[in-house]
Amino acid sequence: MTEETLTRFRNELNSFFILVFLNLVFGALAVAFGVQFIVTSVLGLTGGQSVSVLRIVAGSISMVSFGLGIAWIISSAEIFEGIEEIRTExxxxxxxxxxxxxxxxIVRMMAHYRENRKTIRTMILVCTLGGFCFLALGIINSVEFFSLSLSSGNFTLNNYLLIPSALLTLGVALVSLLSSYYFSKFSQVWDLRVQETERSEDELKKSLGIDKE
Amino acid sequence: MNGRRSPYEIYWEILVYCKSPRSFTAIINRCDLNSKTGQEYLEFLHSKGYLSFTKDEEKSTYIATERAREYTALFSEMYQKLFDKIPGFKL
Structure with missing residues (x-):
C-alpha cells in the first residue's frame, strides 16, 4: 500500500503544483491585459478617438479584470508557497x-488545505469572474475588428493587429474558466478527505481512551 | 510543520518524533507548538501512558512507549486510506 499511496500522493501534488503555477502565469497575463485594455479603451479617448458605448464598457470591464488579476496572483502565490515546500520535501x-x-x-498537505480552503474558494470565484470578464473583453475586441454586412453577407476585417490580442484574451478567458473547474475538482477531493478524517476521529479517540472520559 | 492541524495529527507527530528520547524544547520546535500548548499535549500523552518522562541530572526527556505504536499505526493506516478510498485529483 505504501508505494501505491506514495505514487498517488506525488502525482496529485504535482498536478496541483502545475495548476497553481499556471494560475500565477495567467494571473500575470490577466493583469497585463487589463492594463493594456485600460490604456487603449480609456486613455485612447484623449487622443481624439470617438467615444462609443463599447469603449466605455470595455474600459470598465478591463478595470475589473485588472483587479481580479491582482487578486488571482495574490491567492495563487499564497497557495504556491505551501505546495512548493511540501514538494521540495x-x-x-x-x-x-x-x-x-x-x-x-499527507498530514502536511491536509493542514495546508485546511489553512487555505478559504483562499481556494476565493480562487474558484476569482477565476470564474475573471474568465467571464476576459470572455467579454475578447468578444468586444472581436466585434471591433469584424464588421459584418447582413444584407450582403460579407464580413470585413478592420484591423489585423487586433486579431492576436483578441485571440489571447479569449485564451486567457478559457484558461481562467478551466482553472476554476480544476480548483473546484481539487477542492471536492480534499473536502471529502477532510470529512473522512473528521469521521475517523472517533476511532482515534477510542484508541487514545478519550471517549471513556 | 505549519498549517492548521487537528489535535490527533499533533499527537501523532509528537509520538513519531519521540521514538527516540527528546527534550521538551526539541519537541515544541519540531512540532511547531508554543510552550503552553506543547505542555498540554505532552501532559495528555503522558497521562494516557503514550509517553514516558525521564529526568536525570543533566536533562529531562520524553520517549514514546510501546502503547503509542498502536495509535501511530492506526493513524497512518487511516490517513493513507484516504488516498485509496477517495478518487484522486488529476489534471
Missing part, C-alpha cells in the same frame, strides 16, 4: 520511504 525522499514519512506528507 517530497523530492528529498528516496524511492522507498517509510509509512511515517508518507503519512507526514
Amino acid at each position: 517530497l523530492k528529498s525522499w528516496m524511492e522507498s520511504v517509510s509509512d511515517e514519512t508518507i503519512t507526514s506528507g
